Amino acid sequence: MTNLKPPASTADDFFVPELCQAEALLGLILLAExxxxxxxxxxxxxxxxxxxxxxxxxxxxxxxxLLSAAGICRARPYLARLSASSAVLIICALVLFLTLLCTAIAEHFYLTEELSGEARGHLYIRHALISLIMCALLLRYFYLQGQWRRQQQAELQARLQALQARIHPHFLFNSLNSIASLIASNPEKAEHAVLDLSDLFRASLAQPNTLSTWRNELTLAKQYISIEQYRLGKRLHMLWDVDTVPADLPIPHLTVQPLLENSVIYGIQPSIQGGTIEVSAHYSQGVFKLQVSNPFMPGDSISNPRGTRLALNNIEARLKALFGPTARLSIQQQLDRYTTSLSYPCSRPAAQVPKPDESINR
Known part of the structure; x- marks a missing residue:
C-alpha cells in the first residue's frame, strides 16, 4: 500500500509558529496593542x-x-536547525536590533526637543528592556505550547496503537472461521480463500502508522468480500456506488472492511435466502460520506448481545481522533434494513494526519 505520510520536516517541529500566517499575525498585533x-x-x-x-x-x-515577525518568519527554516537556546538568543538579538533601529528613527522624526545624552540613553535602555522582556515571555509561551502539542500527538498515537492491537486478532480469527467452514464442503475454495486471506492480512499490516487511500481501502474491502463469497455463494450480493470518490482520498485504514463484516455476520449469514449489501460513498465540499446497509431479520437487532460493537466503537474513536469532533458514525434502522453511516471532513490529497488503525467485529 502507498505510504501517505510525508517525511518529517525540521521546521514543522520548531516551537516558534509560522508568524506569517494570518491567525498568528493577528494575535501578535492584538498582543502589541x-x-x-x-x-x-x-x-x-x-x-x-x-x-x-x-x-x-x-x-x-x-x-x-511586524518587522520582527517578518524577520523571524524569513529565518524560521534556518532557526529550526539550531538548538532551542541558540534560536532564542538569535530571535531576541533580532528583536533588540529592530527595537533600537525603530527607536533611532522615531527619535529623529518625532522627538522635536533635543534630548540630553543621559535621557537618550535611558530611552534606548527602556525600549530595549521592554522588548527583551516581552520577547522572552512570548518565546516561553511558544515553547510550552510546542511541548503541549508534542505531548498530545504522542498520546494520540499511543491511543491509536492500542486500538490497533485490539483489532488484529479479531480480524484474523473471524476470517479463519469463515475459511474453516469451507474446508469440509469445498477444499479447493478453502485453499483459494487462504491465499486471499494471506493477501488481505498482509495488507492490513502494511501501514500501521499512516492513513490509507480510498483506492487501497476499497481494494481491501473487495478482497474480504471475495473470501465471504467463497463461503456464502449466491446468498451474498453486493451493490457498489463508489465511483465518484477520488482515489487519493484519505481514509483511516480498515474502515470499510469491518462495516462489511458486520453486514455479513448480522445481515446475510442468519438468512437462508441471503441478501444484498449496499455500499454508497460520496465526497462533496470537503466532506466524505460512507453508508453501508444490509438486510435484517425481525428480532435480530443491531444491538444483539452477540455483538460487542467493537468495530463500530473503534472506527468512531479513530475518526474523532484523526479528523476532530465533527466526524460522525451513526446507525439507523429503516424498514427492513440497517444502515451504518459515517462522515468526516478531509482534503485532497491525503493530508499529514496522525496514525490510523484497524477494527473488526462488533
Missing amino acids: LLVLVLVLAEPMVIGLDWMRLALTSLFVQWIV
Whole structure:
C-alpha cells in the first residue's frame, strides 16, 4: 500500500509558529496593542487619555512587531536547525536590533526637543528592556505550547496503537472461521480463500502508522468480500456506488472492511435466502460520506448481545481522533434494513494526519 505520510520536516517541529500566517499575525498585533495600552495607561495623566500618545506609541510598537515577525518568519527554516537556546538568543538579538533601529528613527522624526545624552540613553535602555522582556515571555509561551502539542500527538498515537492491537486478532480469527467452514464442503475454495486471506492480512499490516487511500481501502474491502463469497455463494450480493470518490482520498485504514463484516455476520449469514449489501460513498465540499446497509431479520437487532460493537466503537474513536469532533458514525434502522453511516471532513490529497488503525467485529 502507498505510504501517505510525508517525511518529517525540521521546521514543522520548531516551537516558534509560522508568524506569517494570518491567525498568528493577528494575535501578535492584538498582543502589541494591549502592551501599548498598558504603557500609555502606566504614564502619569493630567486629564483623560492622551490619544495622540496612544496612536504614536501604537505605530512605533506595531512597526517593531511586524518587522520582527517578518524577520523571524524569513529565518524560521534556518532557526529550526539550531538548538532551542541558540534560536532564542538569535530571535531576541533580532528583536533588540529592530527595537533600537525603530527607536533611532522615531527619535529623529518625532522627538522635536533635543534630548540630553543621559535621557537618550535611558530611552534606548527602556525600549530595549521592554522588548527583551516581552520577547522572552512570548518565546516561553511558544515553547510550552510546542511541548503541549508534542505531548498530545504522542498520546494520540499511543491511543491509536492500542486500538490497533485490539483489532488484529479479531480480524484474523473471524476470517479463519469463515475459511474453516469451507474446508469440509469445498477444499479447493478453502485453499483459494487462504491465499486471499494471506493477501488481505498482509495488507492490513502494511501501514500501521499512516492513513490509507480510498483506492487501497476499497481494494481491501473487495478482497474480504471475495473470501465471504467463497463461503456464502449466491446468498451474498453486493451493490457498489463508489465511483465518484477520488482515489487519493484519505481514509483511516480498515474502515470499510469491518462495516462489511458486520453486514455479513448480522445481515446475510442468519438468512437462508441471503441478501444484498449496499455500499454508497460520496465526497462533496470537503466532506466524505460512507453508508453501508444490509438486510435484517425481525428480532435480530443491531444491538444483539452477540455483538460487542467493537468495530463500530473503534472506527468512531479513530475518526474523532484523526479528523476532530465533527466526524460522525451513526446507525439507523429503516424498514427492513440497517444502515451504518459515517462522515468526516478531509482534503485532497491525503493530508499529514496522525496514525490510523484497524477494527473488526462488533
